[in-house]
Ligand SMILES: Nc1ncnc2c1ncn2[C@@H]1O[C@H](COP(=O)(O)OP(=O)(O)OP(=O)(O)O)[C@@H](O)[C@H]1O
Ligand code: SF4
């Protein structure tokens with residue numbers, strides 16, 4: 001198993017390397033001078049030269065790339081031009097918010113999506129089946145940046161049930177431990193903070209979970225239907241097992257195999273969707289941070305943030321491969 | 334012949350209501366099986382053998398299928414009047430099944446030992462450990478070498494023959510009174526086929542279970558069964574003790590089947606094997622009269638108009654053919 | 660296997676020999692959701708082409724007197740502005756109708772970019788194999804290693820925000836989908852006898868690829884193209900929403916949403932209607948794509 005994990009990890013290294021080259025080249029190949037783009041057209045020659053030097057732009061490309069990689073493997077992404085803070089520090093500050101949001105969203109998506117898919121499959125052609133499949137059709141096509149706004153209008157403005165944006169109300173104090181507010185408030189037994197954090201995360205998490213939930217529901221349904229036709233399900237019935245055990249033990253375990261792959265792909269949608277969701281709900285995560293870097297033409301930060309998200313995404317996919325091998329005994333590990 | 338039959342099927346009809354009409358897969362089928370006896374059921378593909386046995390298990394997918402009439406009595410119990418819950422206590426416990434496809438009939442994601450143990454835990458309430466020990470014994474009984482380690486195998490680590498042995502072990506797990514084996518050897522190599530049949534016969538003698546053996550190979554019947562049911566297009570066309578049937582096959586379809594087995598046909602026809610020309614009629618669109626008439630070499634005018642009854646006529650056993658009736 | 664023998668379990672259609680096209684049409688017809696998709700797509704195509712005849716107003720025409728008027732069924736609605744107006748007094752209905760043209764254009768342009776580049780690179784990779792294949796597919800892997808919307812954002816960030824650059828970015832990020840399909844079927848077809856035979860007869864590589872191999876991956880490509888429209892429209896709207904695509908006052912749905920964001924407390928309709936248009940357009944292409952997949956290639960069913 002360890003060998004399998006190491007092998008999988010080794011396989012992603014070339015991808016990440018290639019990615020670093022790609023992003024690096026993008027910065028340096030775009031028409032025009034990055035320093036000028038960053039400082040604007042009316043910047044004076046001195047500050048331009050200084051910025052070029054600071055960025056290492058006055059050196060040959062391969063030297064620049066070497067230096068960039070040298071720093072990268074040491075976990076140094078350079079400084080954000082906007083704030084002059086270390087990018088790693090900024091990422092560390094913003095990452096937990098994104099992690100918390102994505103985790104809640106993927107849990108909602110997996111639990112509700114799989115449940116809907118299983119019930120649809122076991123009660124094929126029922127009202128529930130038609131209803132949930134219609135919803136999931138709409139779900140996969142949902143522009144979530146719009147859905148977020150609509151939820152805001154309904155639940156924050158018209159009904160005033162949920163807070164409009166942010167992670168926590170201003171009057172709530174919470175000692176940071178992990179910076180995952182739901183976890184921190186639980187650890188400290190701070191119920192008021194927990195409730196407040198929960199109320200804040202509901203809308204963004206539901207918004208973010210919509211598309212993955214719909215995809216997971218559809219995939220689970222078709223995978224379950226496929227499995228329920230298999231001979232071993234008939235064997236299980238002939239053993240006298242109750243439908244509940246047949247569905248949730250014999251069928252689901254097999255149906256999960258393709259669903260896990262799909263769940264892995266959802267992280268792509270999730271991390272991309274986080275940028276939109278965070279922007280709408282003023283959620284102080286990596287997505288909105290990265291977007292602000294884009295607006296500010298802070299290419300250092302864009303480069304660092306993109307590398308980080310790609311790394312997270314690639315690692316998640318390794319995790320998915322491992323899970324896949326674990327639930328599917330036919331794969332030798 | 335005085336003992337109480339273990340299973341009595343009386344006038345069973347099972348239909349499938351599909352988009353394109355009603356498929357009368359099983360029509361008015363009756364037979365019985367005594368304890369410890371092997372009943373062979375033969376017939377070409379699609380003539381309703383599997384549907385008959387799935388009806389006994391009450392495993393017909395519903396919809397589209399439905400048992401429309403008949404009575405099934407097993408061990409004094411009227412199976413068709415039981416509810417699902419009571420029926421589940423019988424499946425895998427008193428009646429178990431072995432299916433045609435050993436490659437796909439075992440769940441690929443569970444160890445074979447656990448799959449055998451599952452029924453034991455369910456029906457006999459044994460602990461997982463005790464059930465797994467029983468599984469080892471069962472694997473030994475069905476002739477799997479080094480069963481102690483094999484219980485931990487996944488199905489994909491075994492050959493087809495081994496998997497069918499596992500299926501047999503699973504069927505035997507709760508000491509059933511009846512095993513329904515639906516073409517247990519069709520998917521296997523000839524040599525493995527013989528081994529599996531031998532094993533089943535040996536186990537039947539040892540444990541006293543009755544077997545309903547479904548096959549389209551009369552040769553298999555000749556070797557293992559005591560009684561035979563010949564089915565054609567959802568109907569029983571001939572019913573006899575094995576000796577009777579082979580010494581005195583009456584229905585033209587039965588004779589046709591015999592001519593297609595090496596070394597079993599009538600003297601003059603032994604030299605070359607024959608297959609029955611034509612195909613089984615569509616169940617949605619059954620011909621009027623005898624269902625076999627468009628393939629029968631003895632067909633008469635009457636055959637196309639009226640369907641014969643299943644009757645004991647000239648010979649000693651029931652047959653559904655005008656040749657033996659008024 | 661003969662027909663009658665299995666007639667009970669198979670459909671009539673598989674017995675009578677129909678042409679593959681008729682088969683596909685039949686299956687498409689049976690699939691009602693696909694039909695709904697086709698109708699939606701047709702309506703949007705119609706709006707895109709004839710929008711200037713249908714739209715009651717100029718989408719850019721501003722007026723202080725008609726600022727933030729609600730849709731017709733609400734009190735204080737203004738005559739002639741069915742779906743109300745935005746904060747510049749522009750007619751919302753006309754703007755969302757013109758939006759169809761922009762979104763369709765985005766679809767056509769970015770799908771063409773990814774289709775052409777993807778097909779060519781996939782065909783080259785599959786046909787020549789070896790290091791060319793490895794190199795091309797590695798690049799595809801790299802593109803796939805970043806969430807597509809993020810990659811599009813990064814590309815636009817470097818190229819500069821505009822609708823044109825957004826279309827390029829969206830085109831680039833979906834190249835791998837097409838490349839993979841084409842490479843897969845090229846590898847599959849290449850090993851078949853008829854290709855080898857044509858080759859032995861001296862057919863040139865390009866002739867082989869275009870005449871013999873590519874027609875075989877037409878079905879999955881058509882499906883992917885249809886679904887590609889859906890994701891292109893969605894991503895372009897997202898980019899514009901973030902201010903990285905179409906710029907105001909262009910009547911692009913995503914940009915309209917961005918403009919309406921600040922108004923959600925006062926004028927819900929300004930964000931509601933453009934969003935519904937995005938949802939419907941994307942839904943239409945997705946439904947049609949799913950239906951085509953079932954109709955053209957039963958093997959591809961999910
Ligand atoms: N789920 C179903 N839906 C519709 N029709 C069915 C279904 N299952 C069986 N049938 C019908 O019942 C007929 C008899 O099938 P059955 O499986 O009993 O044949 P068989 O004698 O076991 O053949 P084989 O030797 O191929 O196993 C089939 O031809 C089919 O028309
Ligand atoms: S009834 Fe007629 S057609 Fe049918 S089997 Fe007998 S002779 Fe042949």
Ligand SMILES: [Mg+2]
Pocket residue numbers: 382383384515
């Ligand atoms: Mg059968």
